[in-house]
Amino acid sequence: MENLDRRYMALLVILILVSPLFGVYLSDLVGYHEPLDLAAEHVGLPDLNEELNWTPLYDYGFPALHPMLGYIVSGFIGVAIILGIGMFLTRIIGNSESDSENEAKK
Amino acid sequence: MHIPDGYLDPFMVLITFLLTGGYAAVSYKRVGKLSMDRVSLLSSFAAGIFVAQMLNWPLPGGTSLHLVGGGLAGILLGPYLGFFAMSLVLVIQCIVFHDGGITALGANILNMAILGVVTGYLAYKIATSIVGTNSRGRFIGGFLAGWLGIVVAGLACGIEIGFSTYFGFNIDVTVPIMVSWHAILGVIEGLITAFIIEYIHSRNPDISYLEV
Numbered sequence: 001m002e003n004l005d006r007r008y009m010a011l012l013v014i015l016i017l018v019s020p021l022f023g024v025y026l027s028d029l030v031g032y033h034e035p036l037d038l039a040a041e042h043v044g045l046p047d048l049n050e051e052l053n054w055t056p057l058y059d060y061g062f063p064a065l066h067p068m069l070g071y072i073v074s075g076f077i078g079v080a081i082i083l084g085i086g087m088f089l090t091r092i093i094g095n096s097e098s099d100s101e102n103e104a105k106k
Numbered sequence: 107m108h109i110p111d112g113y114l115d116p117f118m119v120l121i122t123f124l125l126t127g128g129y130a131a132v133s134y135k136r137v138g139k140l141s142m143d144r145v146s147l148l149s150s151f152a153a154g155i156f157v158a159q160m161l162n163w164p165l166p167g168g169t170s171l172h173l174v175g176g177g178l179a180g181i182l183l184g185p186y187l188g189f190f191a192m193s194l195v196l197v198i199q200c201i202v203f204h205d206g207g208i209t210a211l212g213a214n215i216l217n218m219a220i221l222g223v224v225t226g227y228l229a230y231k232i233a234t235s236i237v238g239t240n241s242r243g244r245f246i247g248g249f250l251a252g253w254l255g256i257v258v259a260g261l262a263c264g265i266e267i268g269f270s271t272y273f274g275f276n277i278d279v280t281v282p283i284m285v286s287w288h289a290i291l292g293v294i295e296g297l298i299t300a301f302i303i304e305y306i307h308s309r310n311p312d313i314s315y316l317e318v
Contacts, residue, residue: 005150008150008154012153012154012157015157015158015160015161016157016160018161019157019160019161022160022161022162022163022164022172023160023161023162026163026164027162027164027170029164030164032162032164032170034108034110036107036108036109036110036113036267037110039273039275039283040110040112040113040273042274043273043274043275044274045112045113045272045273045274046112047110047112048110048111048112048207049110049111049204049207052111053204054201054204054208055201055202055203055204057202057203057204058203058204059203059204059205060160060203060205071160074203075156075157075160077202078153078156078157078160078198078199078202078203079153079156079157081198081202082149082152082153082156082194082195082198083149083150083153085149085194086145086146086148086149086150086152086153087149089140089145089149090142090145090146093140093141093142093145094142097142
């Protein structure tokens, strides 16, 4: 299981490292825009995303970094947050399980 | 597929948050007490889906292909744990990266983490009960789960923006466009889902039936 986890994490790292080729380079190459954004532009809906932005990591970028590097950093940040939440919950469950075992022993 | 802010009117925002909140409450009750292994599996899966969604393959003409993962979540984790895994991805995408609007978070979770997951789960169950849980059944089930999951999510998205008074197109335009596009792009989602299920089964035959 540990080997599987290591291989899985290695796969995630590799995929994050190649992700800017898809999410940044090829996107720029074909002039990619979200289809919903294009529809909204067509009907004159205001683009609120940049006006109402609350995060420095908007659109998987990172301030002062090249978009491709920012995309990679954002990938690692996203994965770290998700796995961090998982580890936090695992620790809470582990503590409550050991508390229950201790009470049962008493 | 991620609906941004400003597309849904307050009524549609309220409805989608209520439906999502209701399903979250049911899922919380059905999942019950989580074990450490389950949480670990959930977060590992969510991390994988997050990365898979970053592999956005743009197509000439202005659209893109990437794995959404709702059908896969439904098959591997079931309709309730799968909901939490997909929701975790969508919440992080929205809050940390502003991918999808905060007012549309209820709708985005409803489309991709509820309808996509439940449709994928049911499609796989029905397909494997008809064809069997052999390699052919798993492949057909996986394909239908991925394909139908994304088509139903696209349909829901079309309904939401079509009924929203803020969006200039009505439902008779938004639904056919969203469904037809996702029916075409969903073929790739279906194939990826089927291959992943087959691969996982070949490595570990028990892991593809971890429904709660």
